[in-house]
Amino acid sequence: MSEAGKVIEIEVLRYRPEQDAAPVTQMFRVPFTDDMSVLQGLQYIKDHLDGTLSFRWSCRMAICGSCGMMIDGKPKLSCKTFLREFYPAGLRVEALAHFPIERDLVAGVDDFIVKLESIKPYLIPKESRRLEQGEYLQTPHELEQYEQFSSCINCMLCYAACPQYGLDSKFTGPGVLALLHRYNADSRDGGRDERMQLVNAEEGVWSCTAVGYCSEVCPKAVDPANAVNLNKVESAKDYFLRFVRKQ
Amino acid sequence: MLEVFKADVVIVGAGGAGLRAAIAVAEADPSLTVALVSKVYPMRSHTVAAEGGAAAVTQTHDSLEHHFNDTVTGGDWLCEQDVVEYFVAHAHEEMVQMEHWGCPWSRREDGHANVRAFGGMKIERTWFAADKTGFHMLHTLFQTSIKYPSIKRFDEHFCVDLLVEDGRAQGVVTIEIASGEFRLIRARAVIIATGGAGRVFRENTNGGIVTGDGMALAYRHGVPLRDMEFVQYHPTCMPRTGLLFTEACRGEGGFLVNKDGYRYLQDYGLGPAEPVPRNKAMELGPRDRLSQAFWHEKKKGRTIDGPLGPVVHLDLRHLGERKLRERLPQIYELAVEFLGVDPSLAPIPVVPAVHYTMGGILADGRTASPLPGLYSVGECSSVGIHGANRLGSNSLTELLVFGKVAGVEAAAYAHTVTNSSSDVLERQADAACQRALGIVNRQGGSERIAVLRDEMARSMESGCGIYRTEADMQATCDKIGELKARYLNLRVDDHSKVWNTEWLLAIELGYQLDVAQAMVHSAIHRKESRGSHQRLDGFEQRDDVNFLKHSLATYAGDTAPRVSLSAVKITKSQPGTRAYGAAGEKAESQRKLEGSAHV
Numbered sequence: 001m002s003e004a005g006k007v008i009e010i011e012v013l014r015y016r017p018e019q020d021a022a023p024v025t026q027m028f029r030v031p032f033t034d035d036m037s038v039l040q041g042l043q044y045i046k047d048h049l050d051g052t053l054s055f056r057w058s059c060r061m062a063i064c065g066s067c068g069m070m071i072d073g074k075p076k077l078s079c080k081t082f083l084r085e086f087y088p089a090g091l092r093v094e095a096l097a098h099f100p101i102e103r104d105l106v107a108g109v110d111d112f113i114v115k116l117e118s119i120k121p122y123l124i125p126k127e128s129r130r131l132e133q134g135e136y137l138q139t140p141h142e143l144e145q146y147e148q149f150s151s152c153i154n155c156m157l158c159y160a161a162c163p164q165y166g167l168d169s170k171f172t173g174p175g176v177l178a179l180l181h182r183y184n185a186d187s188r189d190g191g192r193d194e195r196m197q198l199v200n201a202e203e204g205v206w207s208c209t210a211v212g213y214c215s216e217v218c219p220k221a222v223d224p225a226n227a228v229n230l231n232k233v234e235s236a237k238d239y240f241l242r243f244v245r246k247q
Numbered sequence: 248m249l250e251v252f253k254a255d256v257v258i259v260g261a262g263g264a265g266l267r268a269a270i271a272v273a274e275a276d277p278s279l280t281v282a283l284v285s286k287v288y289p290m291r292s293h294t295v296a297a298e299g300g301a302a303a304v305t306q307t308h309d310s311l312e313h314h315f316n317d318t319v320t321g322g323d324w325l326c327e328q329d330v331v332e333y334f335v336a337h338a339h340e341e342m343v344q345m346e347h348w349g350c351p352w353s354r355r356e357d358g359h360a361n362v363r364a365f366g367g368m369k370i371e372r373t374w375f376a377a378d379k380t381g382f383h384m385l386h387t388l389f390q391t392s393i394k395y396p397s398i399k400r401f402d403e404h405f406c407v408d409l410l411v412e413d414g415r416a417q418g419v420v421t422i423e424i425a426s427g428e429f430r431l432i433r434a435r436a437v438i439i440a441t442g443g444a445g446r447v448f449r450e451n452t453n454g455g456i457v458t459g460d461g462m463a464l465a466y467r468h469g470v471p472l473r474d475m476e477f478v479q480y481h482p483t484c485m486p487r488t489g490l491l492f493t494e495a496c497r498g499e500g501g502f503l504v505n506k507d508g509y510r511y512l513q514d515y516g517l518g519p520a521e522p523v524p525r526n527k528a529m530e531l532g533p534r535d536r537l538s539q540a541f542w543h544e545k546k547k548g549r550t551i552d553g554p555l556g557p558v559v560h561l562d563l564r565h566l567g568e569r570k571l572r573e574r575l576p577q578i579y580e581l582a583v584e585f586l587g588v589d590p591s592l593a594p595i596p597v598v599p600a601v602h603y604t605m606g607g608i609l610a611d612g613r614t615a616s617p618l619p620g621l622y623s624v625g626e627c628s629s630v631g632i633h634g635a636n637r638l639g640s641n642s643l644t645e646l647l648v649f650g651k652v653a654g655v656e657a658a659a660y661a662h663t664v665t666n667s668s669s670d671v672l673e674r675q676a677d678a679a680c681q682r683a684l685g686i687v688n689r690q691g692g693s694e695r696i697a698v699l700r701d702e703m704a705r706s707m708e709s710g711c712g713i714y715r716t717e718a719d720m721q722a723t724c725d726k727i728g729e730l731k732a733r734y735l736n737l738r739v740d741d742h743s744k745v746w747n748t749e750w751l752l753a754i755e756l757g758y759q760l761d762v763a764q765a766m767v768h769s770a771i772h773r774k775e776s777r778g779s780h781q782r783l784d785g786f787e788q789r790d791d792v793n794f795l796k797h798s799l800a801t802y803a804g805d806t807a808p809r810v811s812l813s814a815v816k817i818t819k820s821q822p823g824t825r826a827y828g829a830a831g832e833k834a835e836s837q838r839k840l841e842g843s844a845h846v
Contacts, residue, residue, distance in 0.1 A: 123348055134359075143351060
């Protein structure tokens with residue numbers, strides 16, 4: 001168990017656009033116990049040390065996707081990263097990389113949302129079915145083909161990890177490509193052709209340089225790198241089929 | 248200058264209920280503009296954390312009658328029975344609708360959706376997507392909503408007031424969190440879908456955003472809050488943080504044991520203990536009874552002393568790693584990552600924690616409040632299906648069934664009215680903005696948000712916990728009154744506009760204090776024990792003569808709310824003995840006999 005009276009130093013990159021010309025670092029000393037997450041450390045700061053620190057959070061259990069941030073330079077969910085891992089050295093937290101900072105630890109995520117909305121992230125049924133006809137049949141094996149990719153919580157850690165997105169934010173990026181693949185791989189869906197136009201575009205899968213760091217940081221084992229790769233294969237097939245069709 | 252957006256229907260809250268309602272409006276009439284306001288991005292809404300599943304009669308040996316009876320009995324007969332009838336009859340089509348929208352329901356080998364057992368349910372009827380059902384439903388609804396161009400989202404917009412003019416709800420006032428700018432959203436109908444208020448308690452399963460905003464807004468405008476004394480403790484949560492281990496753990500066969508490894512629920516009228524869970528018995532009993540049993544075990548000294556206080560054990564070891572990873576992957580992950588416990592090798596320490604508010608904004612079976620133009624749906628609402636205790640997996644279904652109803656009703660209503668003049672609405676909105684600014688610009692305050700919030704949460708826990716007494720409830724009534732007075736002397740350090748979350752926390756605390764006050768005053772008024780409201784001070788029995796009644800808490804400004812009682816709609820189930828396990832089966836056959844005697 002925890003020793004009584006342990007204190008950890010949390011260095012926070014602050015940015016308040018109404019007063020700071022550029023981001024500044026602020027150090028907080030936070031008493032902690034071994035079961036406390038980084039998020040709980042930040043909550044302690046807000047409640048007891050400095051009410052002006054802003055960050056997003058809600059569920060505390062790694063499912064709402066709100067609390068992603070850079071922790072000692074790595075994209076992580078602060079709710080399931082624990083302070084004890086950084087003791088006694090302390091830790092540094094910053095807003096997610098590759099996004100503009102709106103304030104403190106709050107990243108501007110409009111770009112991600114626009115991309116998500118752009119890929120038709122909904123079922124485009126292969127065949128229509130009325131409610132009275134009941135559900136589409138889908139075997140556990142068919143479910144397995146896309147289930148993993150449907151588990152993305154939109155936390156955007158993979159975007160903060162993606163060097164390509166960091167260089168050029170036009171790249172659709174790992175999370176949204178995984179979502180696109182989730183629908184393409186769904187046995188009920190017939191929207192693949194519409195979505196593949198986006199995949200084949202320069203900002204689609206071909207921007208990916210196959211670093212794979214996105215999958216490493218994914219807190220939900222969605223493996224977006226795999227989704228991107230599978231779509232490279234699909235996209236290549238599309239490319240060659242075009243020649244076949246022409247003949 | 249106040250920015251104005253003209254919508255036809257405005258929905259506050261974009262969780263499962265708000266999204267389902269928005270889609271229903273869009274499908275009912277694509278020419279209506281829907282403003283969908285949420286203080287977070289929709290997929291962050293707390294629906295995301297629901298784990299176990301959504302109930303709908305599915306199997307051939309099940310019936311609407313069974314689901315009705317389970318729900319009404321589970322609610323200790325405080326349900327609006329006509330509304331429950333509608334609910335059970337429309338549950339299945341909503342599950343299918345979700346399937347058609349792509350929800351990854353878990354499947355049987357033959358490709359049909361699978362169902363699992365849940366507490367208090369006679370037949371397995373809970374549709375599930377592993378143990379992330381709420382997450383999958385929320386993302387499916389959010390992603391599907393993108394199809395509809397008439398839905399205009401206001402993500403990360405915080406609602407500070409409703410506009411009520413000419414006796415009707417006519418819009419809302421919001422703060423755009425990223426800029427701190429106010430916006431008036433005019434609409435001819437308003438739907439509140441803001442979720443529950445569990446954060447007014449200390450140990451709870453809820454996300455930080457679950458602060459009763461919509462309940463407080465409706466309440467302040469004179470709409471009564473109904474049955475607020477009924478607060479559900481979920482029996483299997485993580486000590487201190489309150490994080491949830493789904494009831495599906497027990498639906499899949501998990502055991503609850505005390506320090507002797509004994510399945511103690513058999514001592515509380517839930518037995519007999521059998522190796523495989525029997526529906527409506529033992530670990531598959533209802534949540535109120537299981538949480539109460541924990542309380543008694545603690546009194547008897549039969550709980551286990553954990554580092555964070557007394558716990559019991561949720562034992563899943565006999566299910567084996569493979570089944571746990573397939574059916575309960577999130578539970579597996581939570582136990583390992585947050586507790587360092589591998590549930591295939593060791594039992595999980597658990598305690599009851601506040602989970603759900605059964606009561607809410609008074610609504611009829613079509614989600615309409617007594618204030619024309621105002622509708623409510625989901626946990627913030629009281630359409631009346633949960634009574635004194637909600638059954639697990641009825642609330643996700645509720646979001647869908649009544650989300651659709653709310654959308655359809657609001658769309659129809661919007662066609663029948665026009666907005667009052669802009670001048671009048673803008674004047675009202677300006678006043679609301681000034682009130683909100685008053686909180687952040689107040690000079691000379693000394694009270695801290697965190698201190699007041701903590702005192703509120705502790706007091707609610709001691710006064711409105713699993714068991715209640717007059718003295719404790721009175722102490723909490725006094726405490727909340729005191730905190731409301733101290734709230735007027737609040738100090739906010741942050742005076743900026745961009746992402747001023749301290750400001751929002753301050754406004755939320757105001758909402759929470761009002762909702763907490765409605766809860767404790769409703770509780771002290773109910774001099775009986777029913778469902779989740781259990782007393783130890785001479786009112787240990789259910790009292791159908793005086794209290795087969797809903798409570799209604801009506802806002803009274805700075806003074807305590809007025810609490811009155813209203814009739815419960817009974818259609819076909821007269822109040823009877825609420826029993827589970829072997830005793831429950833006996834009571835059920837007794838009811839059947841009496842029923843056939845009447846025929």
